[in-house]
Amino acid sequence: MELRKINIQDAHAQWEYTTALPADENGLTNPYHGVTYDEYKKLVLPALISYEHPVNMPEWFVPETYYYLWDEDRLVGEFRIRHRLTEALRNGAGHIGYSIRKGERGKGYGTEGLRRTLQIARSIVPEEEIYLRVNKDNIASQKVMLNNGAYLAGEDEAHFFMRIPKNR
Numbered sequence: 697m698e699l700r701k702i703n704i705q706d707a708h709a710q711w712e713y714t715t716a717l718p719a720d721e722n723g724l725t726n727p728y729h730g731v732t733y734d735e736y737k738k739l740v741l742p743a744l745i746s747y748e749h750p751v752n753m754p755e756w757f758v759p760e761t762y763y764y765l766w767d768e769d770r771l772v773g774e775f776r777i778r779h780r781l782t783e784a785l786r787n788g789a790g791h792i793g794y795s796i797r798k799g800e801r802g803k804g805y806g807t808e809g810l811r812r813t814l815q816i817a818r819s820i821v822p823e824e825e826i827y828l829r830v831n832k833d834n835i836a837s838q839k840v841m842l843n844n845g846a847y848l849a850g851e852d853e854a855h856f857f858m859r860i861p862k863n864r
C-alpha cells in the first residue's frame with residue numbers, strides 16, 4: 697500500500713475517484729462531484745495541487761494537501777490534511793478529512809490510510825493534537841479514528857469531536 701500525494705501523472709485515476717465521490721457524504725464535502733476529465737485536468741487538479749502552497753486565496757484559507765491511498769495499481773481512498781487550525785476548523789472539520797471508495801469499504805483501508813496520514817500530519821501540524829470531527833451516526837469513521845488512538849474531546853448535537861495526541 698502507498699499513500700501518494702496528489703500529482704499530474706495520476707490525473708485519470710484521481711479524476712475518476714473525485715467525480716464519483718458524492719458532493720456531501722457524512723459531512724465530507726466534494727465540490728467536484730460529476731466534473732468532466734477535461735475540467736479536472738485544466739482547472740480542478742491545478743487548483744487542488746496549489747492548495748498546498750496557496751496563492752491569491754482568502755485570509756481564512758489554510759494550506760491543505762491531498763493524498764491518495766493506493767493498493768498496488770488501485771486508488772482506494774482520499775485523505776486531506778489541513779496544515780493548521782483556525783477557529784472555524786477547531787470547532788469544525790479539524791485537520792483531516794477522508795473517504796474510501798464505495799466498493800472497497802470494510803476492508804481496513806480507512807484505518808490504514810488514517811494511520812499513514814497521521815504519520816505525515818505529525819510533522820506538518822503545529823498543534824499538539826490532531827483534531828477530527830465525525831457525525832454521531834457514522835460508526836465506521838468513529839472506529840477508524842478509535843483504531844488510531846483517538847479520544848472523545850467534545851460533542852454537539854450532531855457530531856463527536858475527536859483528538860489524537862501527536863506523540864502517541
Ligand SMILES: CC(C)(COP(=O)(O)OP(=O)(O)OC[C@H]1O[C@@H](n2cnc3c(N)ncnc32)[C@H](O)[C@@H]1OP(=O)(O)O)[C@@H](O)C(=O)NCCC(=O)NCCS
Nearest residue numbers: 722794795796801802803804805806807830835836837839
Ligand atoms: C468512513 C470510511 C472512511 C471507513 O473506511 P473503511 O475502509 O470502511 O474503514 P475500515 O475498513 O478501516 O473499517 C473501520 C471499522 O468500521 C467498521 N465498519 C466499516 N463499515 C461499517 C459500517 N457500514 N457500519 C458499521 N461499521 C462499519 C469495520 O468493520 C471496522 O471495524 P473494526 O475496527 O472493529 O474492525 C468509509 O466508510 C467512507 O469513505 N465513508 C464515507 C465518507 C466518510 O464518512 N468519511 C469520514 C467523514 S468523518
